[in-house]
Amino acid sequence: MNTRHIHLDKVRSKNLVHSAIRMGITTVTLDIFDTFLLRNSKPEWLRFFEMAKVHAIFFRRQGYNFSTECLFGARLTAHKIAYRTAPLVGKYRDASIHQIFRIFLNYIGLDAYDSTIHELVDLELGYEKENLTINKMLFNTAKEFYKRGVKIFFLSDMYFQKDHIEILIQHFVRERLYEDIYVSSEFSATKSSGTLFHIFFDREKIRPQSVLHLGDNMVSDIIRPKELGIYTIHTPRPRLQLFLRQIRHHNIRNRFRHLSP
Amino acid sequence: MKDLFTARMAFGHDILGPIFYDFCRKLHLYQCPYRGKAVCLFAYRGGVRLQYLYNKYLTGKSISQPVPQHSFLTSRILALKGAIRNSYDKAEKLLLREYQGYTLLNFFSCFCAGNRIDFPHDLVHTKIDADLLKEAVFGNSRWAKEIQEYLDKQSSVQKEYLAALTGEHREVLLVDTGWSGTTQYFLMKAFPELRWHGHYFGKWDTWRENPPHFHTISGISVEDSMYSCERPETAIFHYHHIIEGLLEPKFPSVEHLTYDFAGEIASSHQIDLTLIPPQADESIFQGICLYFEQATKYTISDISTQTYEAFQKLKKKILYPSPKDIPIMTLHARSADFGKKKLVPILHSTGNAKGLSLATRLDAVKKSIWKQGKIVEEFPLAYPVLLRIFNNRRLNNFTLHLITNYYAHRRAQRSIKVFVCHTG
Numbered sequence: 001m002n003t004r005h006i007h008l009d010k011v012r013s014k015n016l017v018h019s020a021i022r023m024g025i026t027t028v029t030l031d032i033f034d035t036f037l038l039r040n041s042k043p044e045w046l047r048f049f050e051m052a053k054v055h056a057i058f059f060r061r062q063g064y065n066f067s068t069e070c071l072f073g074a075r076l077t078a079h080k081i082a083y084r085t086a087p088l089v090g091k092y093r094d095a096s097i098h099q100i101f102r103i104f105l106n107y108i109g110l111d112a113y114d115s116t117i118h119e120l121v122d123l124e125l126g127y128e129k130e131n132l133t134i135n136k137m138l139f140n141t142a143k144e145f146y147k148r149g150v151k152i153f154f155l156s157d158m159y160f161q162k163d164h165i166e167i168l169i170q171h172f173v174r175e176r177l178y179e180d181i182y183v184s185s186e187f188s189a190t191k192s193s194g195t196l197f198h199i200f201f202d203r204e205k206i207r208p209q210s211v212l213h214l215g216d217n218m219v220s221d222i223i224r225p226k227e228l229g230i231y232t233i234h235t236p237r238p239r240l241q242l243f244l245r246q247i248r249h250h251n252i253r254n255r256f257r258h259l260s261p
Numbered sequence: 262m263k264d265l266f267t268a269r270m271a272f273g274h275d276i277l278g279p280i281f282y283d284f285c286r287k288l289h290l291y292q293c294p295y296r297g298k299a300v301c302l303f304a305y306r307g308g309v310r311l312q313y314l315y316n317k318y319l320t321g322k323s324i325s326q327p328v329p330q331h332s333f334l335t336s337r338i339l340a341l342k343g344a345i346r347n348s349y350d351k352a353e354k355l356l357l358r359e360y361q362g363y364t365l366l367n368f369f370s371c372f373c374a375g376n377r378i379d380f381p382h383d384l385v386h387t388k389i390d391a392d393l394l395k396e397a398v399f400g401n402s403r404w405a406k407e408i409q410e411y412l413d414k415q416s417s418v419q420k421e422y423l424a425a426l427t428g429e430h431r432e433v434l435l436v437d438t439g440w441s442g443t444t445q446y447f448l449m450k451a452f453p454e455l456r457w458h459g460h461y462f463g464k465w466d467t468w469r470e471n472p473p474h475f476h477t478i479s480g481i482s483v484e485d486s487m488y489s490c491e492r493p494e495t496a497i498f499h500y501h502h503i504i505e506g507l508l509e510p511k512f513p514s515v516e517h518l519t520y521d522f523a524g525e526i527a528s529s530h531q532i533d534l535t536l537i538p539p540q541a542d543e544s545i546f547q548g549i550c551l552y553f554e555q556a557t558k559y560t561i562s563d564i565s566t567q568t569y570e571a572f573q574k575l576k577k578k579i580l581y582p583s584p585k586d587i588p589i590m591t592l593h594a595r596s597a598d599f600g601k602k603k604l605v606p607i608l609h610s611t612g613n614a615k616g617l618s619l620a621t622r623l624d625a626v627k628k629s630i631w632k633q634g635k636i637v638e639e640f641p642l643a644y645p646v647l648l649r650i651f652n653n654r655r656l657n658n659f660t661l662h663l664i665t666n667y668y669a670h671r672r673a674q675r676s677i678k679v680f681v682c683h684t685g
Binding site for chain 1 (some may be wrong): 286287289290291293294295322323400458560562565566568569570
């Protein structure tokens with residue numbers, strides 16, 4: 001724990017809970033995607049492409065004929081523009097799924113009605129439910145912390161909103177172990193800039209020294225919280241999985257190079 | 262001549278047409294999130310032609326503009342005048358670079374054109390340097406005070422002008438050709454009460470410094486710090502005047518603001534708005550506009566594919582042009598900017614003299630804006646090999662090293678000969 005940087009697979013969860021409590025940890029914060037909820041080896045572009053297939057069926061039912069490729073290109077462009085035009089906090093921006101779909105609908109020439117956006121978000125959540133799995137080891141550790149009276153929070157840099165993430169977590173976990181969820185898209189603040197941690201401390205009135213954060217991203221889950229004096233544990237995805245993801249990303253990128261936003 | 266006109270028009274239609282159409286499509290998407298919250302200012306001169314194309318796009322698609330738009334009389338030199346005291350260090354660096362070797366009088370006639378100041382005789386022909394510039398901006402001498410009065414007036418006129426354009430809005434979307442957003446930097450310094458967002462055709466971190474204002478700028482069509490073979494659009498960095506030169510209507514840039522006869526704020530130079538649409542001799546721009554008229558029949562995917570292919574073709578034509586491409590892609594000489602009367606040609610002329618030395622030819626390549634184009638012009642037989650070397654960074658460095666060493670060796674030999682002759 002002195003190094004504030006431990007690979008979770010090297011310690012038993014019970015030992016971790018014991019030593020954390022002994023060190024005065026009263027709050028545990030968890031990253032969500034690729035930490036508490038695990039993604040498979042599909043890279044972002046492939047997920048968007050598969051989503052475009054789902055969207056194509058959805059629009060066909062509504063009487064619009066869009067090709068998968070067209071919707072995929074629209075999603076990539078909308079994603080980029082939403083992040084570029086999101087409110088600026090310091091030097092960072094974070095987009096929301098609603099904004100992404102609003103731009104997406106503008107791109108394909110449809111009116112961005114709230115009802116259509118909600119339907120698209122529901123489709124996206126359905127797709128995520130099929131492709132995510134729970135990190136059992138981390139879930140058991142969180143459960144152990146919860147039993148010992150340690151408060152659990154989720155902190156994520158993600159375009160989904162809080163209620164969307166709640167839906168996803170509740171799909172996998174019936175018990176509510178956590179106190180609250182902090183999502184970058186709702187606060188216009190990110191973990192990668194450190195601003196989301198500041199908001200979390202202010203709202204929960206917690207000292208950084210009593211917090212343990214677990215996550216997979218080297219910058220937003222390790223370096224930034226460490227700078228703020230938070231204890232961190234790195235929970236990276238297996239290298240083979242990351243490698244596979246990279247290969248699949250290159251494949252789809254080469255296939256749809258012309259759609260690159 | 263007619264063939265050249267047709268070829269240039271085809272270049273505009275087939276290559277630059279899809280590129281600008283895709284830019285306008287994305288510009289619209291970039292503006293949508295600011296609906297009702299911002300005002301869009303198209304910066305003179307390049308920006309107003311983008312505005313012309315953007316409005317053509319909106320009309321073609323029968324969609325309304327998401328935010329109110331205005332043409333915006335500005336330029337690097339004008340924005341700098343408004344911000345020189347707030348951002349002196351950057352302004353000084355830029356001014357000393359632009360007016361290197363200028364005397365105080367010449368500097369003044371360019372920077373404060375149309376004004377008259379009696380400088381002390383001993384200073385008139387003094388070359389402009391950091392101390393003299395600082396004296397001009399912050400000093401207490403009579404001539405410095407007159408310059409400061411001019412700068413203050415420019416600053417207040419700009420403020421009044423911007424207030425009229427922005428109204429109640431605090432978010433400003435600045436649309437321009439690009440590249441490093443110096444104008445926006447000075448505007449941000451001069452008017453910090455406004456939130457500036459740059460929506461440029463290209464964003465180029467030329468010196469890889471990641472300047473502080475860069476996070477407020479988006480390069481809609483191209484964005485990088487250098488050319489990368491995997492991203493064909495970055496080839497534009499080797500000849501970005503193909504975009505800039507094309508978009509600049511033939512009226513002078515805005516050097517300072519003044520009040521016209523009707524009491525309205527106007528540019529110091531007369532601006533003829535009829536020069537914004539394509540003119541009879543602007544065949545490339547005509548081709549682009551023709552594409553915009555025809556593009557309504559294409560699907561979203563068609564436009565994406567055509568844009569990608571157009572960037573691939575443009576990359577090939579910029580980096581590896583054929584002799585046929587040179588007259589098609591060479592634009593008219595560009596003004597040196599910053600109030601200077603000098604013109605900068607795209608391809609530096611060596612005259613029609615035959616038997617020029619290699620050093621003269623290489624010098625002409627170095628001085629040309631489009632270096633690959635000049636290589637083809639100067640070395641009509643060897644250009645395929647030379648372009649391979651020039652465009653390959655490692656080979657290029659190695660060749661430059663050899664050439665430099667060769668000339669250094671020759672110079673050394675000559676000096677030895679001279680020395681031997683002198684010493685007998």
